[in-house]
Amino acid sequence: MFVRIRWHERNKVSFAYQQTASLVNIKLKWVKDRALDAVVAQEKDLRPVCLLVSTIYSAPSHCLPIYHLSRQRRQLGLPEDLKLSALIRRYPTLFHEIPVNVKGGSIPWFQLTNEALRLHQEEFDIFQKNETDLVQRLQKLLMLTRERILPLQTVEQLKWDMGLPYDYQHSLIPRYSQLFSFVRLPDDRIGLKLIYWDECLAISQLQKNALASIYGKSDQQLAFPVGFTRGFGLKRKCMKWLEEWQRLPYTSPYTDASHLDSRTDVFEKRIVGVFHELLNLMIQRKTEHRNMSNLRKPLGLPQKFTKVFGRHPGIFYISQKCSTQTVILREAYDRQELLNKHPLVAIRESYATLMNIGFLNRSRGLYKKSTPEDQEDDDHQNIISDYELSTAEDQEEEDYRS
Secondary structure, three states, X not given: OHHHHHHHHHHHHHHHHHHHXXXXXXXXXXXXXXXXXHHXXXXXXXXXXXXXXXXXXXXXXXXXXXXXXXXXXXXXXXXXXXXXXXHHHOXXXXXXXXXXXXXXXXXXXXXXXXXXXXXXXXXXXXXXXXXXXXXXXXXXXXXXXXXXXXXXXXXXXXXXXXXXXXXXXXXXXXXXXOOEEEEEOOOOOEEXXXXXXXXXXXXXXXXXXXXXXOOOOOHHHOOOOOOOOOOOOOOHHHHHHHHHHHOOOOOOOOOOOOOOOOOOHHHHHHHHHHHHHXXXXXXXXXXXXXXXXXXXXXXXXXXOOOHHHHXXXXXXXXXXXXXXXXXXXXXXXXXXXXXXXXXXXHXXXXXXXXXXXXXXXXXXXXXXXXXXXXXXXXXXXXXXXXXXXXXXXXXHHHHHHO
């Protein structure tokens, strides 16, 4: 009994010291990782193209006019100087253009190719087979927040990275009313609320990996996998700090951390644990830096929480490619190869392959631009209903030309 008490007292003293000790003033240098930069660069246009495919597929004839697609521009996240029609024409293996005569000229309509239709159907099948996994990812995301609520706008920004269907609000959430509900937030926005807390899901990926290990470490011993870019020189002082930091207690991101002092290394390890888990909820283990920033208040983090990315380049890598900052979980990749691929990732790779083929063939002049006269002997004009055409000839045509 005496030994137990003394051991407990020593740990209380140790924990008290960890809570009062301030953050060690260390910042490791950022070194470019060409392999992880390539992961981000090779997905240029992939997200907006997949959203366009889903939007066009939802139309009765799998065909929509440019003015209708332009309504999605904000969600697509395109540069201001890039025309939507120019983006679509880059990839003729996925989109077929149909000029339609209206008063005063013609308006381009875009139809999905057979290859695009096939891929979209495969993607839909994967959504159905992996629905439980996707729902659990959404549950865990909400479980990370303080109030189990996120603004719908925030979830929208993360839906691509989490693998959610583009219309998840209508196709997924209503069928799980026992888990989720839409609520009105104090700022009058709509939020998504978690109704049921599943204790079985409140285990982080780091904890799962430890349990799966033959050594089975406790939470007090958990350390994050660390790897550095080739040529990264870690000074002895930094190496010693990192080793000591890894030995600090690990706090699960699913537990209440209000007792931790935000000015300590222990709390910093908790923040790293939150983002480690968050990135593990993303099917490609990456997301844009701004998405992380938007989660600060819901996750209950301090103002300068993103400093952890710069202080821990062996855990996270920030890519500057594609005119944005993307946070990547290093341990998830072997150079450019994603380990433990989600089935949806394979579909996205198929989309990317088709896009590359179409882009190269178009640059070689293998696709000619269609004209209204080229379509006269085809059935393409019949694809567009009288209702849609009547709409095009009025207000919508004016919107397009403006």
